[in-house]
Amino acid sequence: MVIHMSQDNFPARKRRPSAGAFVSPGYSDQKLLTSLFLLSQEISSLEPLKFLLNNTSASFIRKARLISIVFQDLLISDHSILSPSAALCFEELFILLHRIKILLEDCSTSSSTWLLTQIHSISNSFHQLLAEFSTLLDIFPSKEMKLNDDVQELLDFIKNHCSQQPSDSDAEQLRARVLKMLENIKKEIVPDPRELSEIFKALDMNDSTSCSNEIENLEDEVQNQKDDKSKADVVALIGLVRYAKCVLYGASTPRKSRMRRQATGEVNIPADFRCPISLDLMRDPVVVSTGQTYDRASICQWIESGHDTCPKTGQALAHTQLTPNLALKNLISMWCRDQRIPFESTENFNGNKTALEAVKMTVSFLVNNLTASQTAESVNRVVHELRVLAKTDSDSRSCIAEAGALPLLVMLLGSENPSLQVNAVTTILNLSILEANKIRIMETDGVLNGVIEVLRSGATWEAKGNAAATIFSLTGVHAHRKKLGKKTRIVKALLDLARLGPTSPKRDAMMAILNLAADREAVGKLIEGGVVDIMGAELTEESLSEEAVAVLEVVMKRGGLLAVAAAYNGNLVKRLTTVLREGSDRAEESAAATLVIICRRGGSEMVAEVAAISGIERVVWEIMGNGTGRGRRKAATLLRILRRWAAGLVGEQLNNNQQHHSTTVDTNLTRIVLPA
Structure with missing residues (x-):
């Protein structure tokens, strides 16, 4: 494995600031000296880097502490007016010290393993800063400042030490060992546990928690890299650290880190940020011809599987062009930054073989441990590691399934340990995101039945919800639906x-119901089970109204007069008009479409009920003016129906539609009731 190291690879995150960024016109000389003193104090208060570049960083911190004494003396001496040359020297010193501070802070918060692989580039940056510092000290205006002998002696001492380059030779040897290990992993050579332990102890990663912290730092580092090759190198390091974490310290349930919060759903991802297909956070949101937004990977997979409809609305796609939703992408990116969740996926870039082999080794180790584990606690730790790994990328999902994890997970779905049950069903959910794994789940003995039992009688709501999400994921395939x-x-x-x-x-349950409702046989069962009443009750819940009205639209479209009768008996019309008034754009769109279906299939009585709602025409007019494209079209259709009814012209066409759909429903009901 070759790690690219350019002068800008690590430090490029912070460009060299210009003097104008800190020293504005009219900036007084006294304030400049004060800023220099305070900045040098800030640097001197920093901790040296613990393991890598310890000597180099400590040397810079000592120099900052010493020169702060010089600036303090200048402040006491009250040099309120400086010559242009002296002012220029101090301005450049301020900028240089600021760059030193930024580099030290970047290194202290960076991933240790990434810092190690970039040690040449970072060392060169420190050496360049040291050379610039030495040059500025050479032109320091000592005579103009009339430094006393003690301060001049201190300044000379700092100058002399600038000629001495600190040595951090151990880091270079450690770097060579890490790169060699990555190269061996690429060749499918399993790392020697003893050498792995030596390397990670040298980096002060002595337990599972420190390794988890390192993985999080590396995930942040992926976002900082500008090219795919560098990103792939970081992903390979993530694979190495994750493998070492499991092998050296055993699988364990980490504290509630951001990775765990994301994997377990403890972060409340806004509904608009979730892909309606995968229920996962969208990384590349795109809009299809119906106006609905999906994650690009999910909708592309849907279309490539032969579907020509919108998964959420069931409408036929006029075309398969995908329009990037840049505004939403920016919102998701900002939200991820606030939540400290990696926005850019850590999928293996450019088929990175090192990362893939590291994943395979980790999965093999975990699956073998799952077989050998004796206690419920040890089993739970292993399953949790598989759960988190299955969340990361497609390669991990594929490796876990191919390693034979599914039959082992089945045996844990009925566990009396609530945490173990949640981890097991959530691992299956994460695996189901991969299309090939959907087939494996459907065909592996006991997996589907196990998920259904968790859905029916799981120990916790979380387990039931994730079982429902698994059903939703599986119903993305038409035959499975x-x-x-x-x-x-x-x-x-x-x-x-x-x-x-x-x-x-x-x-989660509503999204699974939405998919099932696209099948005519299933929709009959849903209506008989009371889906219309259940969704009608949820229309008043702002957080769930979009999902509820989307389900109702599909149920009305597929369910015929049986669905309309349920709507009439449940007083659904009034609730739908409330959504028209108060719902989101998407909810208004679906509500208008649902009312159109109800009016067309329910005949004059239904139209009369809609028309009797106070202010209904004004609400429809507002949607026609401000709604989504589809919402405006549905609202216009609804208005035409209402006006034809008011003019006494509804009659024959609606009645013909009603008779046609009655026949269709009777046929469907016969198919449902009679055995095949």
Whole structure:
């Protein structure tokens, strides 16, 4: 493995500041000296780097501490007016000290392993700064400042020490060992545990927590790199650290780090930031022809699988062009920055073989340990590691499934340990994101039944919600959707969760119901189970109204008069008009579309009920003026229906539609009730 090292590879994050950035016109000489004193004090208060470049960083900190004494003496002497040459020298010193401070702070917060691989570049940056510091001390205006003998002697002492280059030779040897280990991993050579231990102890990574911190720092580092090759190198280091963490310190449940919060769903990802297909945070949101937004990878996979409809609305796609949603992407990026969640995926760049082999080694170690583990606690730690790993990228999901983890996870779904059950079902959920794994889950004995049992009677709401999310993921495949929709216990369990669960599990259940409702046979079961009443009740919940009205739209479209009858009996129309008034743009769009379907299939009585709502036309007019493209079209259609009814012209066309759909529903119900 070759790590690219340029002069700018690490320090490029902080460009050399210009004098104008700190010293504005009219900036008094006294203030300049004060700023120099304070800045040198800030540097002197920093801690030397612990393991890498310790001597170099300590040397800079000592020099800053000493020169702060010089600046302090100048302040006491009250040099309120400086000559142009002296002022220029001090301005340059201020800029240089600021660059030194930035480099020291960057190194102290950086990943240790990445810092090690970039040691040449960073050392060169320190040496360059030292040379510039020495030059400025050579032209220091000592005579003009009339330094006393003690201060002049101190300044000369600093100058002499600038000629001595601090040595950090141990870092170079350690770097060579790490690069050799990465190269061996690329060749599928498993690292020697003893050498691995020596390297990680030298980097002061002596336990699982320190390794987890290092992985988080490396994930941050991915975002700082500008080219795919450098990003791939960082991802390879993540693979090495994750492998070492498991091998050296054993699988363990980490503290609630940002990775764990993201993996477990403890971070409340805003609904608009989740892809409707994967339910995962969108990294590259794109808009399809219907106006819905999906993550690019998910919708591309959907289209490539032969689908020509919008997954959320069921509408036919007019074309398959994808428009980047840059505004949403920027919002997600800012939110991730605030939450300290990596925004850019750590997928293996350019088929990075080192990273892939590191993942394979880690998975093999974990799966073998899962087989050998004796206590529930040790099993839970291993499964948690698999859960987090399955969250990271497609290669990890593929490796875990290929290593035979699914049959082992099945045996844990019925565990009496709530944490173990959650970890097991969530690992399966994370694995199901990969298309090939959907087939494995459906075909591996016991996996689907195990997930269904967790959905029905899981020990916690989190376990039930993640089981529902797994069903949702599986229903992304048309053949799986039909098979799952035939299972009454799945339909009932999803409806129970949507009725009784807390917000997050409810949303997972609703998304699974939305997919199932696209199948005519399944929608009949959903209606019989009370889906219309359940979704109608959720229309008043702002956090779930979009999902609820989307389900209702599909149910009305697929369910015919049976669905309309349920809507009539449940007083749904008034609730839908409330969404028209108060809902989000997407909710308004679906509500308008649902009302159009209800009016067309429900006949004059339904149209009369809609028309009787106070202020309905004004609300429809507002959507026609300010709604989404589809929302405006549906609102215009709804207004035409209402006006034709008011003019007494609804009659024949609506009644013909009603008769046609009645026949369709009767046929469908016969197919549902009679055995095949």
